[in-house]
Amino acid sequence: MQGAYIAIGNKRYLLKLPGNQINQQNRMEYNFRAIEKKWQQHWKETEAYRVPNESNKPKYYVLDMFPYPSGAGLHVGHPLGYIASDIYSRYKRLKGFNVLHPMGFDSFGLPAEQYALDTGQHPAVTTRNNIATFKSQLNNIGFCYDWSREVNTSEPHYYKWTQWIFLQLFDSFYNRQTRRAERISVLTTAFEKEGNKSHPCPGDPVLKFTADEWENFDTARKMDVLMNYRLSYCGYGEVNWCEALGTVLANDEVVNGVSERGSYPVVKKKLRQWYLRITEYADRLLEGLESVDFSEAMKEMQTNWIGKSSGAEIEFSITNQESGVGNKLKVYTTRPDTIFGVDFMVIAPEHELVDQIKTEEQAKAVEEYITYVKSRSERERMAEKKISGVFTGAFAENPFDGRQIPIWISEYVLAGYGTGAIMAVPCGDERDFKFAQHFNIPITNIIGSYFKGDEANPTKDAILQNSGFLNGLVMKDAIEAVIREVEKRGIGVRKTNYKMRDAAFSRQRYWGEPFPIKWIDGVAYPLDEKELPLQLPHVDSYKPGPEGEGPLANIPAWTSQHLETNTMPGYAGSSWYFLRYMDPHNKEAFCDRKASDYWGQVDVYIGGTEHAVGHLLYSRMWTKALYDLGYISHDEPFRRLINQGMIQGSSRFVYRINGTNTFVSKGLLNEDGTYSERQDKVDMLHVDVNIVDGLELDIEAFKNWRDEYKDAQFILEDGKYICEAEVEKMSKSKYNTVNPDDLVQKYGADTFRMYEMFLGPVEMSKPWDTKGIEGVHRFLKKLWRLFYDEIKGKVWTEEKATDAELKVLHKSIRQIEEATDRFSFNTGVSGFMIAVNELNDLDCHKKEMLQSLLVLLTPYAPHIAEELWQQLGNEGSVLDAPYPVFEEKYVKETSKEYPVSVNGKLRTTINISLEATPAEVEKLALENEVVQKWLEGKAPKKIIFVKGKMVNVVV
RNA sequence: GCCCAGGUGGCGGAAUUGGUAGACGCAGCAGACUCAAAAUCUGCCGUUCGCAAGAAUGUGCUGGUUCGAUUCCAGUCCUGGGCACCA
Incomplete structure (x- = not known):
């Protein structure tokens, strides 16, 4: 950059000029570093991105899923969605909208705590540092965030309101009659009048009491009953317990039944846990999907997650001789029509009846099997292909034909779904069929020729045989007949079931929101609103507390106040942050009603599918609850959702001859992956992608990369060292992360933004490859040369555009506008390239043309657009310039x-x-x-x- | 295992409603400019056959529907995401 060309005759020379003399000359070149710095500063000083809560423009709310500020900083995968939303926000602004486009940080979480455990650094400190890094990286890229609205979920003035919303949920129940959340006081008034007959208990379906009984309950009992209704409630649930570490582990800290760190055994342990009663909202979460613009795939994933099914709960009597007689085994089935085809029952190994019904002969086998299952994660149990199970020795009686049915336990039945017990119909269900085959259980065929004996047939169209009173009925119709009969005989009920479970809402950790709850005599009391925020206390050690409790249990000042020692999970703060952006500094409320009425739903929400069923469902539930309680006026948070794909890492590898420090270029290896006639074994080692150009290793950089490679030897092909490449997850440990800062430094933010978009559709996952960025950079230089010639200086003219030129422009307006509208930013970028190529071919330097093009370009490459806009002599910022209007007449073909x-x-x-x-x-x-x-x-x-x-x- | 998505040149991708497959870019090859390099510009660029004109073939794989299929249907393989304490 330090220099300029001068021409003598038709030759050009590059002159080295001192820095203070280059300004005028410099302007002729695309000096992206100076331009970007200048405008970023200018926009900051003029508060160009500040968004008011009052405006006569229509509102538009564009939101990114905010990041967790990890210590590794931003890599090129993060900004993909952010660039897309930034382009869209700027586009909407040009189109005359008041656009809310905020950013913040989801700053509570496990990694910061683990880092604290390892290094003793307080998570608040590391989090603050990480956020500073993230912010500077984001600002480098030139996003139009209104930083005055930034939120950090781990700051007390934010989590005060997370705690406050938790208390609202705690003080609410779901009224199934009105189908909305209502205050607990509504419930107690009803109890006083008529007991719970109008409000069946969601936490304990068999609980029934009268007004008198309610009146006579003591306080503890009353609170206990209410706990079974609250939308946030305390119960018991299983966690991954690691005795050796004395702590509870997250699922991804457990690998093959042992802890990831140290490989200690992990077992299931029941602990007191908080939950959100999201199951009460199951139907509304389903219905709400009809009113939002999410992809069909996303809706399907959420629908399947909620997993609504209808069928019947049927009781079977247990009939074995030794014990358990008189007990009933309740199963849930969606196919009651197959009741005569039941050849065995399977109950979850942790089912409460197992202990009572197992026979003496089977006791040992049963216990051994339970020990095995305890070490298995739910995931492993579901994914297991190997069939396993143990006969309990007990039998149940088919209520219709009195057949004695053996009761088995097996890991494929999970305690948490339905009743934790199934009736197995091997002729109709593949898993049951395989189980029966494996254990030689005779199979009853109730569907005639539909079942051939080699595989199960889940049809509903067969005419039933061997099925008592159902014989001759089509299965579809038999479902109803059986349910009616079951209800008539009082041996079961029609039942709608959901696969979704209540959301576990507590963690035995330090770095999360404290629960505003005090425990007195075993009863949970909410803190008063005035006591919020309940601040996280300082700790000296992040070690777990006794008996699986969190670190807060180690603090006498905390426990002496009887405060809850669990903290809230990562998704607490993210379940409502989109509301806080609307009114981030409000000290009186989580968000002023006027602000939420103005901004309403998020119009476009951009984020990854990995949040499909977690964050998105929780936010939807919180929004619905806040709506029900009258705090906001919309009950779906996100009107439209765009899923961004993942950017995968493209890893590079070198081959080292086993036991040496000599590296062999990829092309020289034998077909079987060995080297030379001696067939030396080679090791494939990750190498930092940043020291590889395409596939060619920078040998000097490699030697300097790590001490152990200082004296490395190389066997080259054609004088080059060629690396192996593979696509993997982008991660520091694989040395395949690329820092956007480096690319911005080298090519500029505008190039980086356009290149990320140019990689392909936002929704799609793709591996990162830095190589192509040159092409986009060349495009911007070419654009620059439509305005400035490196010798002649400015070359634009005031001449009137020709028809051919107007045609180019209007074709471009059409293509780019339409591409931007449908989030097809990659084709948008190619539209610009085509436009510049064609204007170049026409040798067009007319201001009239170029000016319109700059406005089109503003959302994609705001810095260069603003600079050239100013150079052309325009007053005001290009950020608010009028967007060119497409006119059909210029592009008409005959x-x-x-x-x-x-x-x-x-x-x-x-x-x-x-x-x-x-x-x-x-x-x-x-x-x-x-x-x-x-x-x-x-x-x-x-x-x-x-x-x-x-x-x-x-x- | 279950749910969802995606497979198109050497590479990233385009083809919006079933209608010219490969836009745009990278890489590569050839040329111009240059003492040289960089930058820039021009041309070529799926595969096979052919001097060429042209022909055949080609969107993971196997079938089907259609005048016509990357696009719709059935099956199948592979890759990625999620599966409830990573965020």
């Missing part, structure tokens, strides 16, 4: 080069007027030499003509 096929195969093209009638087109097509050749004198059977598209002659 004729088209029609593709002409014979029998569907393209043979030639003919230029035909768009006015031509079908008859004229047919005539022209048949007269065509090429068509005649392919007709070989035969008459055409048919001619298909689609106006403006194609002609096909069928022989």
Whole structure:
């Protein structure tokens, strides 16, 4: 950059000039570093991105899923969605909207705590540092965030309101009659009047009491009952318990039944846990999907997660001799029509009846199996292909034909779903069939020829046989018949079931929101609103507390106040942050009603599918609850959702000859992956992608990369060391992360932004490859040269544009506007490239043209657009310039080069007027030499003509 | 295992409603400019056959529907995401 070209004759020389003399010359070159710095500073000083809560413009709310500020900083995968949303926000602003486009940090979480455990650094400190890094990285890219609205979930003035919302949920229940959340006081008033007959208990379905009984409950009992209704409630749940570490582990800290750190055994342990009663909202979460613009795939994932099914809960009597007689085994089935095909029962190994019903002969086998299952994660149990299980020795009686059915336990039945017990029908269910085969359990066929004995058939169309009173009925119809009969006999009920479970809402950790709850005599009391925020206390050690409790249990000052020692999970703060952005500094409320009424729903929400069923469902539930309680006026948080794909890492590897410090270039390896005639074994080692150009290793950089490679030897091919490449997750440990800062430094933010978009559709996952960025950078330089010649200086003119030039412009307006509208930013970028190429071909430097192009470009490359906009002599910022309006008349065509096929195969093209009638087109097509050749004198059977598209002659 | 998505040149991708497959860019090759390099510009660039004209073939794989399929249907393989304490 330090220099300029001068021309002598027709030759050019690059002159080295001192820094203070280059300004005027410099302007002729695309000096992106100076330009970007200048405008970022200017926009900051003029508060160009500040968004008011009052405006006569229509509002538009564009939101990114905010990041967890990890210690590794931002890598090129993060900004993909942010760039997309930034482009869209700027586009909407140009189109005249008041656009809310905020950013913040989801700053509570496990990694900061683990880091604290390892290094003793307080999570608040590391989090603050990480946020500073993230912010500077984000600002580098030139995003138009209104930073005055930044939120950090781990700051007391934010989590005060997370705690406050928790208390609202705590003080609410879901009224199934009105289908909304209502205050607990509504419930107690009802209890006083009529007991719980109008409000069946969601936490304990068999609980029934009268007004008198309620009146006579003591306080503890009353609170206990209410706990079973609250939308946030305390119960018991299983966690991954690691005795050796004395702590509870997250699922991804457990690998194959042992802890990831140290490989200690991990077992299931029941602990007191907080939950959100999201199951009460299951139906509304389903219905709400109809009113939002999410992809079908996303809706399907959420629907499947909620997993609504209907069927029946049926009781079977247990009939074995030794014990358990008189007990009932309750199963849930969606296929009661197959009741006569039940050949065995399977109950979850942790089912409460197992202990009572197992026979003495089977006791040992059962216990051994339970020990095995305890070490298994739910994931492993579901994914297991190997069939396993143990007979309990007990039998149940089929209520319809009295058949004795053996009761088994197996890991494929989970305690948490339905009743934790199933009736197995091997002729109709594949898993049951395999189980029966494996354990040689005889199979009853109730569907005649539909079942051939080699695989189960889940049909509902068969006519039932061997099925008592159902014989002759079609299965579909039998479902209803059985449910009616079951209810008539009082041995079961019709039942709607949900796969979704209540959301576990507590963690035995330090770095999360404290619960504003005090425990007194085993009863949970909420803190008063005035006591919020309940601040996280300082700790000296992040070690777990006794008996699986969190670190807070180690603090006497905390426990002496009887405060809850659990903290809230990562998703607490993220379940409502989109509301806080609307009114981030409010000290009186989580968000002023006026602000939320103005901004309403998020119009476009951009984020990854990995949040499909977690964060998105929780936010939807919180929004619905806040709506029900009258705090906001909309009950779906996100009107439209765009899923951004993941950027994967493209890892590079070097081959080292086993036991040496010599590295062999990839192409020199034998086919079997060994080296040389001696067939030396080689090790494949990760190497930092940043010291590899494409596939070619920078050998000097490699030697400096790590001490152990200082004296490395290389066996080269064609003088180069060629690396192996593989696509993997982008992660520091794989040395495949690329820092956006480096690319911005080298090519500028505008190039970086456009290149990320140019990689492909936002929704799609793709590996990162730095190589192509040059092309986008060249494009911006080419654009610059439409304005400035490096010798002649400014080259734009005030001349009137020609028709050909106007056509280029309006074609571009159409393509780019439409691409931006449908989030197809990659084709948007290519639209700019085409426009610049064509203007270049036309040698067009007319201000009229270029100016419009700059406005189109503003959302994608704001810095260069603003600079050139100013250079052209415009007043005001390009950020608010009028968006060019497409006019059809400039792009109208009169004729088209029609593709002409014979029998569907393209043979030639003919230029035909768009006015031509079908008859004229047919005539022209048949007269065509090429068509005649392919007709070989035969008459055409048919001619298909689609106006403006194609002609096909069928022989 | 279950749910969801995606497979198109050497590479990233385009083709919006079933109508010219490969836009745009990278890499590569050839050329211009240059003492040289960089930068820039021009041309070529799916595969096979052919001097060429042209022909055949080609969107993971196997079938189907259609005048016509990357696009719709059935099956299948592979890759990625999620599966409830990573965020």
